[in-house]
Amino acid sequence: xxxxxxxxxxxxxxxxxxxxxxxxxxxxxxxxxxxxxxxxxxxxxxxxxxxxxxxxxxxxxxxxxxxxxxxxxxxxxxxxxxxxxxxxxxxxxxxxxxxxxxxxxxxxxxxxxxxxxxxxxxxxxxxxxxxxxxxxxxxxxxxxxxxxxxxxxxxxxxxxxxxxxxxxxxxxxxxxxxxxxxxxxxxxxxxxxxxxx
Numbered sequence: 001x002x003x004x005x006x007x008x009x010x011x012x013x014x015x016x017x018x019x020x021x022x023x024x025x026x027x028x029x030x031x032x033x034x035x036x037x038x039x040x041x042x043x044x045x046x047x048x049x050x051x052x053x054x055x056x057x058x059x060x061x062x063x064x065x066x067x068x069x070x071x072x073x074x075x076x077x078x079x080x081x082x083x084x085x086x087x088x089x090x091x092x093x094x095x096x097x098x099x100x101x102x103x104x105x106x107x108x109x110x111x112x113x114x115x116x117x118x119x120x121x122x123x124x125x126x127x128x129x130x131x132x133x134x135x136x137x138x139x140x141x142x143x144x145x146x147x148x149x150x151x152x153x154x155x156x157x158x159x160x161x162x163x164x165x166x167x168x169x170x171x172x173x174x175x176x177x178x179x180x181x182x183x184x185x186x187x188x189x190x191x192x193x194x195x196x197x
Contacts, residue, residue: 064139080171102154
């Protein structure tokens, strides 16, 4: 039979800590393989389009990069529980929220060199609605998913009446790895001219 001594020396203490450290290193290496989404974006572009009616168009870029070693799926783009999808705030009137008609589209391209033609193509798409509907866009390891949220404000003459107006976009992206990434954007609309009014 084996005989165990109750004595613990330095070699046993060092061996015990080496075992713990190797276990932590193994767990860290497993966690590094899990999918992890990093959110990126770019410059928000805008353009005034004077077609059948005067429109002010914002193109908000959204990019999700999978930095893990497993694929992950973008499941949903849902509204935040506290805020609407788009809100307009007039800062010169003590942050008074303003009601303006708008439409939102999801596009794979930004404002092109011929904005009117680009907007016609975008408006052929169904309007974007944040919901519980499944999107199901797979993002493979080291790949990214990019798209643009296009906001079309069809009441440009009304916009000219506000001196310090901002638009706020609030949305949550939910992924198959249980990550929830808030998508927030703010744009000052004070640069709007009066040429369409």
